[in-house]
Amino acid sequence: MISDLTLITLLDLLGTFAFAISGLKFASGKNIDWFGAYIVGLVTAIGGGTLRDLLLDVKPFWMSEPRYLLTTGVALMTAIIFKKKIFKMGATLFLFDTIGLGIFTIVGISKSLAFGFPVWVCITMGTITGSVGGVLRDVLINEVPLLFRKDIYALACVAGGIVYFICLKIPIPANFAEIIGASSVILFRILAVKYHLHLPTLPSIHDD
Amino acid sequence: MISDLTLITLLDLLGTFAFAISGLKFASGKNIDWFGAYIVGLVTAIGGGTLRDLLLDVKPFWMSEPRYLLTTGVALMTAIIFKKKIFKMGATLFLFDTIGLGIFTIVGISKSLAFGFPVWVCITMGTITGSVGGVLRDVLINEVPLLFRKDIYALACVAGGIVYFICLKIPIPANFAEIIGASSVILFRILAVKYHLHLPTLPSIHDD
Amino acid sequence: MISDLTLITLLDLLGTFAFAISGLKFASGKNIDWFGAYIVGLVTAIGGGTLRDLLLDVKPFWMSEPRYLLTTGVALMTAIIFKKKIFKMGATLFLFDTIGLGIFTIVGISKSLAFGFPVWVCITMGTITGSVGGVLRDVLINEVPLLFRKDIYALACVAGGIVYFICLKIPIPANFAEIIGASSVILFRILAVKYHLHLPTLPSIHDD
Numbered sequence: 001m002i003s004d005l006t007l008i009t010l011l012d013l014l015g016t017f018a019f020a021i022s023g024l025k026f027a028s029g030k031n032i033d034w035f036g037a038y039i040v041g042l043v044t045a046i047g048g049g050t051l052r053d054l055l056l057d058v059k060p061f062w063m064s065e066p067r068y069l070l071t072t073g074v075a076l077m078t079a080i081i082f083k084k085k086i087f088k089m090g091a092t093l094f095l096f097d098t099i100g101l102g103i104f105t106i107v108g109i110s111k112s113l114a115f116g117f118p119v120w121v122c123i124t125m126g127t128i129t130g131s132v133g134g135v136l137r138d139v140l141i142n143e144v145p146l147l148f149r150k151d152i153y154a155l156a157c158v159a160g161g162i163v164y165f166i167c168l169k170i171p172i173p174a175n176f177a178e179i180i181g182a183s184s185v186i187l188f189r190i191l192a193v194k195y196h197l198h199l200p201t202l203p204s205i206h207d208d
Numbered sequence: 209m210i211s212d213l214t215l216i217t218l219l220d221l222l223g224t225f226a227f228a229i230s231g232l233k234f235a236s237g238k239n240i241d242w243f244g245a246y247i248v249g250l251v252t253a254i255g256g257g258t259l260r261d262l263l264l265d266v267k268p269f270w271m272s273e274p275r276y277l278l279t280t281g282v283a284l285m286t287a288i289i290f291k292k293k294i295f296k297m298g299a300t301l302f303l304f305d306t307i308g309l310g311i312f313t314i315v316g317i318s319k320s321l322a323f324g325f326p327v328w329v330c331i332t333m334g335t336i337t338g339s340v341g342g343v344l345r346d347v348l349i350n351e352v353p354l355l356f357r358k359d360i361y362a363l364a365c366v367a368g369g370i371v372y373f374i375c376l377k378i379p380i381p382a383n384f385a386e387i388i389g390a391s392s393v394i395l396f397r398i399l400a401v402k403y404h405l406h407l408p409t410l411p412s413i414h415d416d
Numbered sequence: 417m418i419s420d421l422t423l424i425t426l427l428d429l430l431g432t433f434a435f436a437i438s439g440l441k442f443a444s445g446k447n448i449d450w451f452g453a454y455i456v457g458l459v460t461a462i463g464g465g466t467l468r469d470l471l472l473d474v475k476p477f478w479m480s481e482p483r484y485l486l487t488t489g490v491a492l493m494t495a496i497i498f499k500k501k502i503f504k505m506g507a508t509l510f511l512f513d514t515i516g517l518g519i520f521t522i523v524g525i526s527k528s529l530a531f532g533f534p535v536w537v538c539i540t541m542g543t544i545t546g547s548v549g550g551v552l553r554d555v556l557i558n559e560v561p562l563l564f565r566k567d568i569y570a571l572a573c574v575a576g577g578i579v580y581f582i583c584l585k586i587p588i589p590a591n592f593a594e595i596i597g598a599s600s601v602i603l604f605r606i607l608a609v610k611y612h613l614h615l616p617t618l619p620s621i622h623d624d
Contacts, residue, residue: 029412030352035363037410050263055466055476060263063329083411121479135556140343142352144446144558155451202453203499204445237620238560243571245618258471268471271537291619348551350560 012107013071015100019045020075021086022097023137030141034076040140042072048132052108052125056115098189102182105130105157109164110178123161130157130185152192155199160185220315221279223308227253228283230305231345238349242284248348250280256340260316260333264323306397310390313338313365317372318386331369338365338393360400363407368393428523429487431516435461436491437502438513439553446557450492456556458488463549468524468541472531514605518598521546521573525580526594539577546573546601568608571615576601 023044027037046062053060062068079086086093108129112122131154138145146153164181168174191197231252235245254270261268270276316337320330339362346353354361372389376382399405439460443453462478469476478484495502502509524545528538547570554561562569580597584590607613 024410028410031409032352033407033409035360035407036353039362054262054470055479057265057473057475059265063263063325066326066328069328069332079410117479118482120482120485124485139347139555139558140353142347142350142558144448145452145556152451154455199449199451201447201449202440202444202495232618236618239617240560241615241617243568243615244561247570262470265473267473271471271533274534274536277536277540287618347555348561350555350558 008103011099011103013067014096015103016045016068016071017075018093018096018100019104019133020072021079021093022134024075024079025093026137026141026143028079032141034080037079038072038076040137041075042069043140044133044137045072045075046133047136048104048129048134049108051132052111052129055125055128056112056117058111058115094193098186101130101153101157101189102160102185105160105185106164106178106182109161109181110174119165123158123165126161127154127157130154152189152197152199156185156188156192159188216311219307219311221275222304223311224253224276224279225283226301226304226308227312227341228280229287229301230342232283232287233301234345234349234351236287240349242288245287246280246284248345249283250277251348252341252345253280253283254341255344256312256337256342257316259340260319260337263333263336264320264325266319266323302401306394309338309361309365309397310368310393313368313393314372314386314390317369317389318382327373331366331373334369335362335365338362360397360405360407364393364396364400367396424519427515427519429483430512431519432461432484432487433491434509434512434516435520435549436488437495437509438550440491440495441509442553442557442559444495448557450496453495454488454492456553457491458485459556460549460553461488461491463552464520464545464547465524465549467548468527468545471541471544472528472533474527474531510609514602517546517569517573517605518576518601521576521601522580522594522598525577525597526590535581539574539581542577543570543573546570568605568613568615572601572604572608575604 020041023041024037026044027040032040046060046068050060050062105126107126109122109126112125117125134153135145160181160183163184164177167177167180172180228249231249232245234252235248240248254268254276258268258270313334315334317330317334320333325333342361343353368389368391371392372385375385375388380388436457439457440453442460443456448456462476462484466476466478521542523542525538525542528541533541550569551561576597576599579600580593583593583596588596
């Protein structure tokens with residue numbers, strides 16, 4: 001874990017807030033009521049970490065600490081009070097969401113590493129932690145997951161995870177490696193969006 | 209657990225039957241065959257309790273007792289024999305479904321409480337037990353979950369769970385608290401439907 | 417387990433490859449990028465076994481061995497290099513997919529049996545192992561699961577599982593029972609497709 005617990009907690013909650021807002025944003029205008037929107041926001045924020053913890057066979061992280069459910073509640077209240085304004089803060093939300101992605105990925109990797117899993121399992125868990133929430137969000141609101149269609153997202157988790165393990169190998173102390181790894185995820189994603197980098201798609205079997 | 213084991217078992221199976229019928233009803237007319245319909249019915253009936261048990265890290269309840277799979281089979285046979293008649297018994301099905309919701313919620317809460325989880329985790333688990341089956345049903349038949357769009361449903365679980373914990377605090381003996389808690393879920397839902405109570409929705413970000 | 421470990425491993429990887437290709441095929445032409453397609457392929461290939469392992473509370477099989485993630489990578493490269501050609505090999509892919517179904521089903525049953533579960537749980541786990549991957553694939557690409565709509569698929573798993581337990585009862589040695597069970601799943605599915613066998617659907621409540 002990054003040494004400064006207060007900072008990591010703060011960033012973790014910021015990521016949770018940003019992920020929850022992203023869930024609420026997608027739920028808005030879909031005739032989904034406040035409580036339904038809360039659930040979509042919550043699943044977006046905690047879905048990835050929950051699947052990771054089920055796979056690792058440890059107690060889901062949000063069951064030890066009410067702060068994730070509360071943060072999602074704060075996100076809902078923010079969305080209700082500031083209405084569309086909050087969803088229109090595109091660049092700010094993107095930044096929060098990307099910070100969340102970076103933190104969640106590295107938290108998922110460190111947690112798996114602490115259980116002694118090999119590098120490839122850790123990177124997979126980091127990617128699951130960072131991106132499954134958004135996939136569940138899209139399944140719940142009945143869309144093809146955005147992750148599959150838009151810019152580098154899960155791939156930024158994989159790339160940042162590789163950077164993290166290279167740092168550990170050098171060796172750079174764990175806390176610094178975590179900061180560099182999370183920053184790499186964030187940087188990769190921002191660069192991918194800025195320069196419209198994306199992977200090709202598979203051709204349709206119906207095209208000719 | 210409610211003291212009279214026969215009664216609770218009977219109500220539990222009634223709830224399972226009602227939830228399974230609800231799954232079958234949604235699967236009907238979607239070009240889904242009998243076995244597919246059975247699976248949709250089964251997931252509706254046991255999905256919530258299964259997720260709860262995975263989160264609590266205990267053996268999924270339906271793996272100890274074939275009665276849940278059998279009850280879903282009985283529901284399928286009922287649907288095949290009585291065809292559309294059964295799906296048209298709107299008020300009866302609503303009552304069964306609501307009784308199921310009340311029972312499942314309190315079963316989920318008591319089980320979590322027995323594992324020593326705090327109140328807020330127990331209420332969350334009760335709500336998951338009561339409502340996730342319907343969400344999975346809607347995801348499987350490719351609809352936006354009804355839970356998010358229609359009347360007070362998951363919120364009735366939360367409210368009934370709070371009543372249950374107030375009862376325990378007074379203190380009212382556990383069995384009575386369970387009966388009162390389950391009845392509260394049922395009552396809240398019936399009142400919400402009768403008086404068209406519902407929460408507001410989040411405004412669309414595209415509206416202006 | 418079937419005695420010849422090399423053969424079973426080979427068939428297991430062939431099944432994984434076929435399931436992954438099926439995921440890639442469904443993802444193609446949906447504006448899903450390579451990495452998204454990889455994830456859809458992976459979920460198709462390992463989704464059923466992962467749910468089984470979560471329910472049995474054992475470490476998900478693919479976390480012990482990188483070969484499932486690698487095989488999916490090979491499937492992706494094959495799909496990229498041979499483009500539409502691979503998806504047009506209908507009969508070959510169907511055969512691979514069906515062999516995968518047979519193997520996965522019996523692997524799921526044997527694993528559950530080794531944990532001492534009763535016959536009906538084992539058959540359920542075999543069916544989950546064989547068919548949940550395809551259901552998750554369809555949920556991810558936002559379709560009503562094909563499993564529910566098309567030919568005998570999950571039912572072939574159940575029928576093959578019953579044959580397997582009859583063999584054990586006779587008794588036929590476990591390895592032979594496994595071969596006979598897997599072959600039965602494969603045979604049932606091929607016969608069902610060849611003779612257009614399918615179960616009736618539930619009538620629509622809106623029809624009259």
